[in-house]
Amino acid sequence: MFDKFRKKKWMKGFKYIVTLTIFGVIIVFLDENNLIKRFNNARTIDEMQDEIDQCKSDFKSNTMKLHMLQTNPHYIEKIAREKYLMKKSNEDIYVFEKR
Secondary structure: OHHHHHHHHHHHHHHHHHHHHHHHHHHHHHOOOOHHHHHHHHHHHHHHHHHHHHHHHHHHHHHHHHHHHHHOHHHHHHHHHHHHOOOOOOOOOOOOOOO
């Protein structure tokens, strides 16, 4: 009699373990919103947030440069000389390459 009681108790515990295991498999692998997809989506969201922050930073920088180009003729001259290697008629340009 005591042996039957032990088996029944073990079977009840086994029943819960099997149910929890099946539930875990469904949650992790089979569900439409499973954990694998959630982790991938969270990583994608983090990457996109970093990209948004980078775009905002670039926007601020470009807005400042545009404002400088529209209002400051010395800045225009600086950009023309540095980026496009433009010069005045009485100047010579020397370009040094780093090795």
